[in-house]
Amino acid sequence: xxxxxxxxxxxxxxxxxxxxxxxxxxxxxxxxxxxxxxxxxxxxxxxxxxxxxxxxxxxxxxxxxxxxxxxxxxxxxxxxxxxxxxxxxxxxxxxxxxxxxxxxxxxxxxxxxxxxxxxxxxxxxxxxxxxxxxxxxxxxxxxxxxxxxxxxxxxxxxxxxxxxxxxxxxxxxxxxxxxxxxxxxxxxxxxxxxxxxxxxxxxxxxxxxxxxxxxxxxxxxxxxxxxxxxxxxxxxxx
Amino acid sequence: xxxxxxxxxxxxxxxxxxxxxxxxxxxxxxxxxxxxxxxxxxxxxxxxxxxxxxxxxxxxxxxxxxxxxxxxxxxxxxxxxxxxxxxxxxxxxxxxxxxxxxxxxxxxxxxxxxxxxxx
Numbered sequence: 461x462x463x464x465x466x467x468x469x470x471x472x473x474x475x476x477x478x479x480x481x482x483x484x485x486x487x488x489x490x491x492x493x494x495x496x497x498x499x500x501x502x503x504x505x506x507x508x509x510x511x512x513x514x515x516x517x518x519x520x521x522x523x524x525x526x527x528x529x530x531x532x533x534x535x536x537x538x539x540x541x542x543x544x545x546x547x548x549x550x551x552x553x554x555x556x557x558x559x560x561x562x563x564x565x566x567x568x569x570x571x572x573x574x575x576x577x578x579x580x581x582x583x584x585x586x587x588x589x590x591x592x593x594x595x596x597x598x599x600x601x602x603x604x605x606x607x608x609x610x611x612x613x614x615x616x617x618x619x620x621x622x623x624x625x626x627x628x629x630x631x632x633x634x635x636x637x638x639x640x641x642x643x644x645x646x647x648x649x650x651x652x653x654x655x656x657x658x659x660x661x662x663x664x665x666x667x668x669x670x671x672x673x674x675x676x677x678x679x680x681x682x683x684x685x686x687x688x689x690x691x692x693x694x695x696x697x698x
Numbered sequence: 699x700x701x702x703x704x705x706x707x708x709x710x711x712x713x714x715x716x717x718x719x720x721x722x723x724x725x726x727x728x729x730x731x732x733x734x735x736x737x738x739x740x741x742x743x744x745x746x747x748x749x750x751x752x753x754x755x756x757x758x759x760x761x762x763x764x765x766x767x768x769x770x771x772x773x774x775x776x777x778x779x780x781x782x783x784x785x786x787x788x789x790x791x792x793x794x795x796x797x798x799x800x801x802x803x804x805x806x807x808x809x810x811x812x813x814x815x816x817x
Contacts, residue, residue, distance in 0.1 A: 506808075
């Protein structure tokens with residue numbers, strides 16, 4: 461039976477680490493953006509052992525809060541969020557950054573696009589429309605997308621985007637091993653191995669002074685590449 | 699004779715590795731992709747060992763490959779390296795399985811504790 465779009469349950473996963481300044485706004489904007497769609501949504505903040513009031517503020521703003529016992533990194537927090545979505549039988553999951561870098565409207569639009577395109581994993585690409593991105597960020601992201609292509613054979617304009625929409629099939633079958641930021645590329649690789657349909661759609665990147673401070677440093681790309689190469693080589697011996 | 703010793707010294711390790719991966723596959727502990735990778739890895743090592751003597755005979759006439767035969771020390775060293783590859787590979791797989799279990803456990807505990815607290 462084909463489900464009416466309005467009946468879909470969406471789990472919005474927000475991995476967060478020390479985001480007390482913006483987490484409340486991100487939650488409220490997300491709820492506002494999804495309210496016009498009519499979907500039933502639950503906002504889940506995965507608090508990755510923050511030392512500030514991220515968890516309290518998220519809870520006060522009506523989000524479900526999962527507190528990590530250990531600090532695992534963005535990949536580990538995202539995996540916990542998706543595991544929660546699977547355990548609670550959500551139809552669709554959406555992950556977005558907690559630093560306010562993503563427009564909530566783009567997340568809601570992504571869900572619509574996922575349903576209309578009938579894909580399993582939809583990546584919100586900041587590089588289809590590069591407006592607002594600094595040249596150094598563009599270079600860093602393009603470099604990592606190139607590495608992702610060379611190592612895993614995946615074509616993506618923005619392999620590091622945190623705004624991703626997952627079908628129920630993807631929620632159930634996607635698992636990755638890395639727990640830092642490198643999980644973004646590894647996830648695409650695992651999706652390819654699981655024969656999931658992957659697609660992209662354009663999103664805007666909102667770079668405030670705060671998100672610039674919190675976002676990935678280009679130097680971290682070296683750690684990401686090292687970890688991805690290690691994963692690729694390890695796979696040969698598995 | 700020395701090349702036969704090289705093969706005989708290493709065959710038990712390679713056989714053990716092949717039996718291990720076959721057992722794990724038959725018990726559904728590893729995927730078909732992992733099974734294939736491991737079989738290819740160990741068969742490649744076996745072929746290189748078996749083919750080392752004919753390959754040496756073939757290459758020794760060429761100027762840049764003109765070298766003396768393996769010494770007994772070389773044979774023992776090669777056998778030790780292959781044994782270490784086996785051990786490292788085995789330990790890495792165990793470590794990875796344990797890491798996966800620890801990650802899953804952490805996820806489960808975090809979710810369960812958070813839902814318990816919110817009730």
